[in-house]
Amino acid sequence: MTSSSASHLPSLSCFDAAIIDLDGTLVDTLGDFVAALGGMLADLQLPQVQAQAVSAMVGKGSEHLIRSVLAHVGASDEAALYERAWQRYQHHYLRVNGQHSQVYGGVIEGLDALRARGLRLACLTNKPRDFARPLLAAKKLDSYFEQVFGGDDFARKKPDPLPLLKTCEALGSASERTLMIGDSSNDARAARAAGCPVVLVSYGYNHGEPVHGVDADGFIDALSELAGRGEPRC
Numbered sequence: 001m002t003s004s005s006a007s008h009l010p011s012l013s014c015f016d017a018a019i020i021d022l023d024g025t026l027v028d029t030l031g032d033f034v035a036a037l038g039g040m041l042a043d044l045q046l047p048q049v050q051a052q053a054v055s056a057m058v059g060k061g062s063e064h065l066i067r068s069v070l071a072h073v074g075a076s077d078e079a080a081l082y083e084r085a086w087q088r089y090q091h092h093y094l095r096v097n098g099q100h101s102q103v104y105g106g107v108i109e110g111l112d113a114l115r116a117r118g119l120r121l122a123c124l125t126n127k128p129r130d131f132a133r134p135l136l137a138a139k140k141l142d143s144y145f146e147q148v149f150g151g152d153d154f155a156r157k158k159p160d161p162l163p164l165l166k167t168c169e170a171l172g173s174a175s176e177r178t179l180m181i182g183d184s185s186n187d188a189r190a191a192r193a194a195g196c197p198v199v200l201v202s203y204g205y206n207h208g209e210p211v212h213g214v215d216a217d218g219f220i221d222a223l224s225e226l227a228g229r230g231e232p233r234c
């Protein structure tokens with residue numbers, strides 16, 4: 001069964017630009033998160049965490065992820081431990097970045113279609129910029145994006161609209177002419193608040209919840225489905 005709701009899916013002709021989320025949308029990075037967190041927890045002599053639990057904690061940036069994992073494994077004095085945990089996590093993440101992650105099927109075709117239609121592209125993630133840029137390069141996705149922004153580039157992260165508004169500004173595109181493509185309620189809420197139409201992929205993380213309950217303009221099972229968007233219906 002396809003999850004696309006074609007009746008609501010905007011045509012690519014309606015847009016001058018697209019802003020695309022990274023984790024859970026372009027790249028399945030769960031393996032990298034699990035490996036880096038595993039290294040961090042071992043260094044702190046804490047119990048390990050399962051991948052399924054991690055997938056529900058991804059998407060709100062590194063600080064949220066580390067604090068959630070420390071609480072999940074029952075670390076005592078999680079607040080005092082945070083700085084050290086962040087140092088160890090950063091060390092391990094930079095070491096494994098891209099090694100346990102895969103570009104989702106349909107991503108290259110989707111990006112090619114967006115580019116062929118002349119859309120200006122930005123990648124906007126809550127992941128730290130210094131993790132995001134090497135990952136995009138390692139996966140040969142960097143050349144598609146004229147802008148890449150991480151969770152530490154702006155004063156607030158998604159679901160706040162600020163990162164999207166700033167990215168629209170950097171792309172020189174009005175928010176209503178900029179399509180947000182993401183995998184989570186975080187992406188959709190930020191897009192709604194910024195005035196960007198939003199399409200969600202069905203295969204991402206969405207904080208461990210079913211994505212179809214999220215308020216969005218459409219759902220797709222692969223980015224390549226965007227290539228088939230027909231006549232303008234803005």
Ligand SMILES: O=C(O)COP(=O)(O)O
Binds near residue numbers: 022124
């Ligand atoms: O929280 C993260 O590290 C990833 O977040 P993203 O879904 O915005 O890419």
